[in-house]
Amino acid sequence: MNIVWATSEAAPYAKTGGLADVSYSLPYALAENGHNVSVFMPYYPQVMGDKCDDTECVYKLLGVPFGDSNEEWASIRQHKISENLSFYFIEFDRYFDRPKLYDWDGNEYSDNAERFIFLSRAIMQAVLALDIQVDVLHANDWHTALCNVYLKSDLYNSYENFSRTKSIITIHNIGYQGVFKKSNLYWTGLGWDYFNVHCFEFYDQLNLLKAGVLTSDMVTTVSPTYAEEILTRDYGFSLERALQHRAVQGKLRGILNGIDVIEWDPETDKLLPYNFSDKDLTGKAQCKAALQEEFGLPVRPDVPIYGVVSRLAHQKGLDVFIECIDDMLKEDDVQFVIIGSGETWQETALSDYAKAYPDKFGAHIGYSNKLAHLVEAGSDFFVMPSRYEPCGLNQMYSMKYGTVPIVRSTGGLEDTVNNYSAGNINKATGFKFYDLYPAALRDTLRWAGSVYRNDKPAFAKMVTNGMKMDFSWHHTAVEYEELYQHANSRF
Numbered sequence: 001m002n003i004v005w006a007t008s009e010a011a012p013y014a015k016t017g018g019l020a021d022v023s024y025s026l027p028y029a030l031a032e033n034g035h036n037v038s039v040f041m042p043y044y045p046q047v048m049g050d051k052c053d054d055t056e057c058v059y060k061l062l063g064v065p066f067g068d069s070n071e072e073w074a075s076i077r078q079h080k081i082s083e084n085l086s087f088y089f090i091e092f093d094r095y096f097d098r099p100k101l102y103d104w105d106g107n108e109y110s111d112n113a114e115r116f117i118f119l120s121r122a123i124m125q126a127v128l129a130l131d132i133q134v135d136v137l138h139a140n141d142w143h144t145a146l147c148n149v150y151l152k153s154d155l156y157n158s159y160e161n162f163s164r165t166k167s168i169i170t171i172h173n174i175g176y177q178g179v180f181k182k183s184n185l186y187w188t189g190l191g192w193d194y195f196n197v198h199c200f201e202f203y204d205q206l207n208l209l210k211a212g213v214l215t216s217d218m219v220t221t222v223s224p225t226y227a228e229e230i231l232t233r234d235y236g237f238s239l240e241r242a243l244q245h246r247a248v249q250g251k252l253r254g255i256l257n258g259i260d261v262i263e264w265d266p267e268t269d270k271l272l273p274y275n276f277s278d279k280d281l282t283g284k285a286q287c288k289a290a291l292q293e294e295f296g297l298p299v300r301p302d303v304p305i306y307g308v309v310s311r312l313a314h315q316k317g318l319d320v321f322i323e324c325i326d327d328m329l330k331e332d333d334v335q336f337v338i339i340g341s342g343e344t345w346q347e348t349a350l351s352d353y354a355k356a357y358p359d360k361f362g363a364h365i366g367y368s369n370k371l372a373h374l375v376e377a378g379s380d381f382f383v384m385p386s387r388y389e390p391c392g393l394n395q396m397y398s399m400k401y402g403t404v405p406i407v408r409s410t411g412g413l414e415d416t417v418n419n420y421s422a423g424n425i426n427k428a429t430g431f432k433f434y435d436l437y438p439a440a441l442r443d444t445l446r447w448a449g450s451v452y453r454n455d456k457p458a459f460a461k462m463v464t465n466g467m468k469m470d471f472s473w474h475h476t477a478v479e480y481e482e483l484y485q486h487a488n489s490r491f
Helices: 018-032 045-054 112-129 141-152 182-188 208-215 224-229 240-248 282-294 318-331 344-356 369-378 394-400 411-416 438-454 456-467 473-490
Strands: 002-006 036-042 056-065 071-082 085-091 136-140 166-171 179-181 205-207 218-221 252-254 305-312 335-342 361-365 381-384 404-408 431-433
Touching: 002 018, 002 112, 018 036, 018 071, 018 085, 018 136, 018 473, 036 112, 056 085, 056 112, 071 112, 085 112, 112 141, 112 179, 112 182, 136 141, 136 473, 141 166, 141 208, 166 208, 166 473, 179 182, 182 205, 205 208, 208 240, 218 224, 218 473, 224 252, 224 411, 240 252, 282 305, 282 369, 305 318, 305 344, 305 369, 305 394, 318 335, 318 344, 318 438, 335 344, 335 369, 344 361, 369 394, 381 394, 381 438, 394 404, 394 411, 394 456, 404 411, 404 438, 404 456, 431 438, 438 456
Parallel strands: 002 036, 002 136, 036 085, 136 166, 166 218, 218 252, 305 335, 305 381, 335 361, 381 404, 404 431
Antiparallel strands: 056 071, 071 085, 179 205
């Protein structure tokens, strides 16, 4: 199949979150399976750095209709990964030559509607300019959702390049929908007849994600449980009715993300001071000692270490974590290490814990990839108390590194972690709790610690169970292949 993948970011070129990882790894896996994949994204010269040198201009004057009749001129750059995988970059400095992708100093760029409406229109024009015959057009999140609206519109549905195209949109996080003033419809080049409840209209505003959801042939999310959760008022962020409509039609599916099992492999990870495997965990014990030294904690093999690597945001539930561990720091023989940044009050609270309990709590405010790998490898437990988690990657990294996850049962956390019980020890890989309040999390942390201390064979079994789990992108790619074939055969 000829697959066009539309995204606002992809690693290693530009990344703010999991979307970037998916937008490289999944196209790569699909290309390895023999499909022709073209990934389109913006050219961010200030963000991409040395990666700019990997690209070359392959189309200098790309006309992009913008607004009613005005035409802007962009360029297309290419980085060819393999014979059947290319990354194409829309070069248009007015919108994309900026120090960050979506915001500056925590404030979204005021012209984000224009920027990503332009991106979607430019991607459609680039497909025509490069003469790609498209079997599948796969948009991601609100930033490129408009591509799928364009596909069904009179602006593009008569082109031979799109004559057999089926459209997919993947929701990576429904909390972000691209909601703007309805006057921004002007930039799309579409008429006001598109501003209705079956397309853009959302409480008298323009909602790009909603339009993509309602016009795509299939809608996916990044885990099966999240696909169910977003149909409810608690998780749907006011789009639950539109998603229920697609689900009733059989056009909503949850497909679990994978992880990069080359980067995240404890046997070969060059960021670790010591390597290890499920057959020889000596290096993991050495990584634990190195982690304790890194955070200035007493080097003790017998004390359980609870690790956290997270954005300090409401979604991640770290406010509940901060509240619940006070009693444990006062009363329990434990150690905590955390890497994170975000809400100022959470950063302050974590720094205060590190000062008050220097033998039990270590905090790194900010992010370090090398340190994140060490936390995954050296911790005994990894804590993820998320309010919602579309997929989550750290719980999968943790299991791969023999670190037992402690998670709230939501989204991809529910789908990937098998809860511990005495009767489930042959499959158990972690600990789950359900109600997000301090006592529930604290009790689960203590429950896990009790198993660590008092049932070492059970804990060791969970460690090896997790390390043997296969979360590679191969499985995800196969499911998307089946979805693409289903879309092409059904509609």
